[in-house]
């Protein structure tokens with residue numbers, strides 16, 4: 029049967045004709061050459077090679093085009109029902125591009141998942157390409173896309189952490205137990221990375237509620253009750269103000285504390301960034317002030333490093349120290365707006381910040397830099413500052429290439445001051461009591477200030493420990509954590525979560541401060557200390573961290589995306605050649621775009637160096 033309409037066949041016939049004429053011309057012109065034998069031979073070969081291609085192209089030309097109904101426009105169509113449903117769910121949400129993730133949250137929360145038809149309608153409403161909406165929705169773990177032919181997830185999701193501290197506390201058995209006990213039509217069980225409750229391991233998030241030291245009966249009974257966020261007893265705006273809160277900000281706004289003096293005090297105090305990198309705060313303020321405005325500020329509350337939960341503690345107890353600190357920094361540096369990015373795993377904090385931001389914005393204290401809240405959606409990489417900025421702009425959280433650094437070209441292309449929650453929480457106290465007061469609280473003259481260490485694992489009393497910067501870990505365990513847990517003897521520790529490496533107990537006399545562990549190929553990062561005992565396998569711990577990085581790699585660069593996957597496979601195979609580890613670690617460390625890929629193999633590196641018996 030002939031095809032209905034095959035215009036391409038004309039094109040092919042013309043193409044064949046051209047090739048034959050060309051070959052003929054080369055053949056004739058070469059006949060006049062004296063030494064034409066070799067050329068003729070190669071032309072024959074070329075002709076032989078070209079013929080099958082011409083034949084197959086002719087076959088292709090006879091394929092009919094797929095028919096489409098000409099009465100319909102092209103592409104996936106928006107239906108009126110979905111448009112109306114999405115419009116109702118969005119309410120009065122602003123339809124700017126940077127609100128896309130907020131919009132996806134409204135749909136996910138409202139329906140329990142993201143219907144394919146709703147995504148099409150959302151793209152239409154936001155005037156975005158459907159691919160753009162889909163790529164964002166599919167990037168984040170907390171969004172469930174359900175296509176037309178797929179079943180929606182059950183009404184309740186229980187996310188059980190299988191991060192290192194929770195795994196040591198029996199998370200895997202809990203996950204299996206819940207999978208066996210829960211009705212799959214009603215409850216979905218997901219194993220997820222650290223949810224920032226490592227001091228109460230094994231921990232789970234049930235709907236929007238956390239369950240600490242969870243057991244199967246606990247989770248089943250909690251599932252039958254209210255699953256909304258449980259509000260902590262925090263110090264609210266009124267209580268904070270009543271005890272003198274916001275008085276330092278008032279002095280800064282009134283000019284009683286001059287911007288230059290504030291920057292100098294920060295530098296003299298030696299306040300370092302506590303999100304992981306430890307960059308001196310005063311120096312960062314100076315850099316951002318040096319770039320022409322308008323400028324913006326971001327506060328990083330993504331707190332996803334396994335083992336870290338200090339920012340949660342700061343916000344659950346005294347959120348206004350962070351808010352006042354951010355408003356002071358924004359005033360000194362000249363930032364016009366403050367975006368606070370909070371991880372979605374802390375729904376109670378998101379709710380309390382919404383309430384408290386409204387009070388502060390209405391009080392006049394934030395007139396120079398109104399506070400805005402942005403909600404993450406379950407992607408660890410969004411803690412990396414440039415990925416966080418992408419996410420605030422409503423995009424996939426993929427780290428940017430540098431330079432330019434965000435201090436120069438950050439949020440919405442503007443110079444941006446970014447700080448961790450704890451870093452800004454120290455600002456009011458430092459300006460009130462002075463640089464010497466802060467600096468003097470370190471363990472020695474070389475260490476400045478207090479730090480909040482998140483301690484979890486095999487200690488008697490895990491939790492957030494406010495202790496002098498530079499304190500040796502042995503002292504931290506004995507004097508702040510009640511010693512090792514009953515029946516456990518100290519074997520190894522991770523000083524800075526999954527990225528900072530893993531060290532043997534005999535190195536626990538080193539000062540816990542920036543700069544110490546770097547000399548040994550690790551770092552303190554966000555001060556997430558996980559303690560392992562003689563009952564634990566360092567190899568299993570390293571595998572746990574590598575699985576985490578494999579799960580959380582944004583996939584943008586091959587050394588990290590493929591390297592983390594490969595490293596997991598290698599760790600699972602005891603016969604893996606050691607040289608292969610060395611080679612892969614070097615490639616990942618040298619050529620990954622961001623800190624995730626660069627630091628992902630630190631624990632494996634230390635496993636080989638300090639615990640060779642576990643690699644045999």
Ligand SMILES: Cc1cc2nc3c(=O)[nH]c(=O)nc-3n(C[C@H](O)[C@H](O)[C@H](O)COP(=O)(O)O)c2cc1C
Pocket residue numbers: 300301302303304305306307328329330331332333408409410411412413414446447448449451452622623624
């Ligand atoms: C993979 C990765 C994850 C990160 N996660 C966080 C985080 O959850 N919270 C945070 O404050 N900083 C995080 N950081 C560090 C930030 O990029 C940035 O250095 C920090 O927010 C700056 O604030 P600070 O100077 O007050 O520490 C992360 C960095 C990397 C490479």
Ligand code: SF4
Pocket residue numbers: 409426427580581582583584585586588589620621622623624625626
């Ligand atoms: S190193 Fe990993 S997380 Fe970072 S950009 Fe590359 S793929 Fe993404």
Ligand code: FES
Pocket residue numbers: 189190191192193194195221222223224225226227229231334335336
């Ligand atoms: S909550 Fe499980 S490891 Fe942090």
